[in-house]
Amino acid sequence: MPQLQAVIFDLDGTLIDSAPDITGAVNKLLTRYSRPTIGVEQVRGMVGDGAPILLRRAFAATGAEIDPLASDEIYQTFLDYYEQQPSSLDSIFPGVPETLDLLLARGLKLGLCTNKPERVTTEVLAQLDLARYFESVAGGDTLPVRKPDGGHVSWVMERLGASKDGAVMVGDNHNDIAAARGAGIPVIAVSYGYPHFPTAEMGADAIIDHFTELPAMLDTLANR
Known part of the structure; x- marks a missing residue:
């Protein structure tokens, strides 16, 4: 890669x-x-x-x-x-802020592609102090399409100035896998989210069990 x-x-x-x-x-x-x-x-x-x-x-x-x-x-x-509905800081999965800080320190651009409505997404990110990490955010009603349509992810990539060869998707369910495939980029699945069927059967390029494993897995994918 x-x-x-x-x-x-x-x-x-x-x-x-x-x-x-x-x-x-x-x-x-x-x-x-x-x-x-x-x-x-x-x-x-x-x-x-x-x-x-x-x-x-x-x-x-x-x-x-x-x-x-x-x-x-x-x-x-x-x-x-x-x-x-107030968003609790306890809702952030362990290791998320520290890992996102590390990715930014590496010079990476970060984007968010969610099927959650845009206005709610904006409010939740603000309450949890996560908005500062993302240069581009696409909610479920930001575009005419949403995941599993690859155009949802591609729009975020374009806003970040990232090519297909230089981007990776990270998600937890089949819509994330399908959208990444549609956008032509690799995808890493987390095993702790809300999958509708076993994570191992979703066809991701890699699976991580803890968010802090992400930087090492990105390195692994880069060296394939």
């Missing part, structure tokens, strides 16, 4: 354990619509494909599916609740 220029990250399940915060916002929404609440582990299995799909899954699990005529109102109400 030629000289590495940039690393593009997923957010939920890769940098932060957002499931508890998402669960809080989802349950406020469900309560508003007279639905039973759901647990964190249920939410872990629902996230990764964007907020609209998350909400469809949550409503289907608690009764009738979302009325299409009410879907926009439900989505906007969820965004309001999520923005008001």
Whole structure:
């Protein structure tokens, strides 16, 4: 692999354990619509494909599916609740800030490509003091496409000025793998996130069990 220029990250399940915060916002929404609440582990299995799909899954699990005529109102109400949900510093996975600092010290550019809505992503990054790491951020509604479409990742790469030969994706589920493949770049999977099926079966170029293993794995990929 030629000289590495940039690393593009997923957010939920890769940098932060957002499931508890998402669960809080989802349950406020469900309560508003007279639905039973759901647990964190249920939410872990629902996230990764964007907020609209998350909400469809949550409503289907608690009764009738979302009325299409009410879907926009439900989505906007969820965004309001999520923005008001405080993000805990404890949600940052161990080793994330230190490792991102190390990558910046190496002269790498960092980008973020998430299916989380852009306005919520901006709020969460600000609350967790993570915004300062990323030169380019694409939320799930920033573009007409989102992961697993490779165009989502390619847009971040273009904003960073990174070529296909000089970028790597880091994520936790099948959408990250597919988007990286679509963008034509290697992908490293973390084993601790929100995969919908076994990480080893997702087809990543490499797997790490702890975020602090990332710099060494990037070196390993570079030497292949």
